[in-house]
Amino acid sequence: MPLFLIKRLLSFILTLLATSVVVFAVLEFLPGNAAQVILGETATAESIAAMETKMGLNQPASTRYLNWIGGLLKGQTVLSISYDTSxxxxxxxxxxxxxxxxxxxxxxxxxxxxxxxxxxxxxxxxxxxxxxxxxxxxxxxxxxxxxxxxxxxxxxxxxxxxxxxxxxxxxxxxxxxxxxxxxxxxxxxxxxxxxxxxxxxxxxxxxxxxxxxxxxxxxxxxxxxxxxxxxxxxxxxxxxxxxxxxxxxxxxxxxxxxxxxxxxxxxxxxxxxxxxxxxxxxxxxxxxxxxxxxxxxxxxxxxxxxxxxxxxxxxxxxxxx
The missing domain is CATH 1.10.3720.10 (MetI-like)
Structure with missing residues (x-):
């Protein structure tokens, strides 16, 4: 029974890891600029740049992924843009x-x-x-x-x-x-x-x-x-x-x-x-x-x-x- 549970637990962890990669990739690498989409077509370049900084889009994708996973493991999440709540x-x-x-x-x-x-x-x-x-x-x-x-x-x-x-x-x-x-x-x-x-x-x-x-x-x-x-x-x-x-x-x-x-x-x-x-x-x-x-x-x-x-x-x- 312990060996069976260990195998299942390892499979559980690997599946979660693979899922996190897929979720991040699908949402982060969508065509277009996420900040531009949120602010709309009339947004200025300065407001778009500020939104990109707030969302962390000015950092490399690998850094954003590690920060996201690290925050989840620590029980910390970022603020929602529309709700201004974690x-x-x-x-x-x-x-x-x-x-x-x-x-x-x-x-x-x-x-x-x-x-x-x-x-x-x-x-x-x-x-x-x-x-x-x-x-x-x-x-x-x-x-x-x-x-x-x-x-x-x-x-x-x-x-x-x-x-x-x-x-x-x-x-x-x-x-x-x-x-x-x-x-x-x-x-x-x-x-x-x-x-x-x-x-x-x-x-x-x-x-x-x-x-x-x-x-x-x-x-x-x-x-x-x-x-x-x-x-x-x-x-x-x-x-x-x-x-x-x-x-x-x-x-x-x-x-x-x-x-x-x-x-x-x-x-x-x-x-x-x-x-x-x-x-x-x-x-x-x-x-x-x-x-x-x-x-x-x-x-x-x-x-x-x-x-x-x-x-x-x-x-x-x-x-x-």
Missing amino acids: TAQLMAERMQVSIPLAVMAMFLTVALALTLGIYAASQQNKAGDVSVMMFSQVGLAVPNFWLAILLILLFAVHLEWLSAGGFPGWSADDGGGVGEALKALLLPALALAAVQTAILTRVTRSAVLDTLREDFVRTARAKGLSRRQMLWGHVLRNAMIPVLTVMGLQFGNLITGAIVIENVFVLPGIGRLIFQAIANRDLIVVRDVVMLLSALVVLINFFIDVLYALIDPRVKAGHAG
């Missing part, structure tokens, strides 16, 4: 919305998908299986932003149970509180979870059906285990490797891909921040946010690899060999 503070404030939203959407996805996927597999080719697959197909076909609008019309406009958008904050001093904050995130989480549930339901069904054909399942049935005990106690664990793979990708996607939903519900999350930064041409914020999101995706996949070894000892043994 990017670390901006991202920390926005992640207080994006992370709970992703966790809530992931919880809904896993709870629904595992239940529906196992049920569909246990009812293979029967009415229950066909119904679940039909609804999952609808979930795949419906765009999440369109579903978000429908949820707003139903629960906010007609029923008036929930707000149509905005975020009250986690503190009661800000006029919100935990209960109000979770209510504000419920509709966006449902909109995000719909498509992910449809995908994970199909993956779970397929993995469970493959596992049901294994010899140990027949042995468990011969020992007198009920179908429910067999499905939840034996089959699900052995079917979790492909399911975990998709879950890891989905959780990363829920964090990084919620830009449209956060804008529909006017949520001050990380997705809305990067959207605003692009609109304001604030490349400093774009660079740090993209690096943060990339690091989160890599970190999630690292934990998924560790879970592989805990669930299936064959993975750990294979790496040891």
Whole structure:
């Protein structure tokens, strides 16, 4: 196990390093002058030169990259041009919305998908299986932003149970509180979870059906285990490797891909921040946010690899060999 973790950790570090190089190169070597783009066509040569100095563009690319990485390792970030606030503070404030939203959407996805996927597999080719697959197909076909609008019309406009958008904050001093904050995130989480549930339901069904054909399942049935005990106690664990793979990708996607939903519900999350930064041409914020999101995706996949070894000892043994 220690050797497996060391290999995974080295892979994690190298992937982050390669990601930082790609993010820096894409944003730093775009055609045109970044200072000119930010200030506009009417900017004077003196103001452009001052902006280049402020952004560090008067230094060599290698120096800018090392300064950027060194600052990130020390937990230090530069000031945003449009917000005049450090990017670390901006991202920390926005992640207080994006992370709970992703966790809530992931919880809904896993709870629904595992239940529906196992049920569909246990009812293979029967009415229950066909119904679940039909609804999952609808979930795949419906765009999440369109579903978000429908949820707003139903629960906010007609029923008036929930707000149509905005975020009250986690503190009661800000006029919100935990209960109000979770209510504000419920509709966006449902909109995000719909498509992910449809995908994970199909993956779970397929993995469970493959596992049901294994010899140990027949042995468990011969020992007198009920179908429910067999499905939840034996089959699900052995079917979790492909399911975990998709879950890891989905959780990363829920964090990084919620830009449209956060804008529909006017949520001050990380997705809305990067959207605003692009609109304001604030490349400093774009660079740090993209690096943060990339690091989160890599970190999630690292934990998924560790879970592989805990669930299936064959993975750990294979790496040891």
